[in-house]
Amino acid sequence: MACPYLAYRREDAEHSFDTDRAYCTAAETFVQPMRADICNDRHELDHTTDCEIYLEADE
C-alpha cells in the first residue's frame, strides 16, 4: 500500500509540470522519481522501512 504521505500534484510554489507527479506531504516537496517507487511500495521497496522521511514523520 502506498505511503499515506504520498500525493500526486502538478505544481507547488516552485514547480509546474504537465503531468501529476509524486509529492511528499511530509517533506512538502516533489520527490525524486526513484523515491516515488518507495512511496508506492513498488518492486521490493517498502516505505515503512526504506524511507527516512516516513520513519521520521511517523515517530
Place this chain on the structure above:
Amino acid sequence: MSYETYLAGEPVIVTAALTGGVHGKEANPAIPETPAEIGAAAAAAEAAGASVVHLHARQDNGERAFPTERFQEVTDEVRSRTEDVIVQHSTGGTGASVETRAQPLRTDPPPEMASLDMGPLNRYDHLTSENTRATVDALHDEMQDRGIKPELELFNDGHINETHQLLERRDLDDPLCATLIFGSGTLTRPRPRNFLNAIDDLPEGTLFNTLGFGPHQLAFATMGILFGGHVRVGLEDNVYYERGEIAESNAQLVERVAGVAETLGRPVATTEQAREILGL
C-alpha cells in the same frame, strides 16, 4: 590506456547519459523523460559529438519504467531520430528484481551495449542497490546470449576487484569496457590520486570511461581525456553546467566536453570509430 594514448591523439568516445532514473524534471526541467523527449535529446547529443547514448526508460510522469515495451518505445524514438548512434540500455534498478532489470535487454533489436553494475551502492538512508555477484552473472549471461556488449559500472575500488573476479568466472570479449565512477557516498572519492590508482588497477587492456558525478563531471572527464580514457557526461549524472547554473540540455554538456577533448588534442570519435574502438 595511459598518457601515451593521450599523446598519440587517439579519439575520445563521448557517452551521453541522457536521463537516468533517480532525479527528473523536479531537479532540472531539461531532463528528457518521455520517449519523444529522449529521442530528441539523443539526436542533439549525437550532433554535439556523442557516439553512445546511455538510456533509461520512464513513465510519462518521470517515474522509473523497466518493461521491455517501454524501452522499445524509447529505443525506437532514438533510432528514428539519430544518424547512427550506439544505443546502450541501463540494467540498473535499486530495489528491482533481476528479472525486472533484464527487461531492457529484450528489445528488438537488442541494444548494442548495456550497463552492468558491478556491486553494491547505498541509496538514501535505508537502501542499498545490492548488485550481488549472482545478479551480475545473470545479467551478464543474458547480455552474452543476446550479443550485447557489457559496460561495467565500477562505483568504487572494490568493484575493480569484482571485475577481476568476474573475468575468472566468465569470458568477456576484448576490449573490456569499464566506467570508473567518482562522487560522494559509496562512489570512489573524487580525488586525482584515486583516479590514477584506479586506472592502474584495471585489468590489462581495459578501455575505461570516466564519470564524475555533479561538480566533478568536467574535471574527471578532463582527467579521462588526459590519461587515454573516454568520457561520460549528461544530465543523469549532473544537472548543472556551472556552480549554481542549471544545464540547458544534455547536448550542452556533450558540446563542452567535446571542446575540451579537441582543445587537448584528442579528436572526438565518430560513431564509426567508436564502434571499432569498442569492438562492436
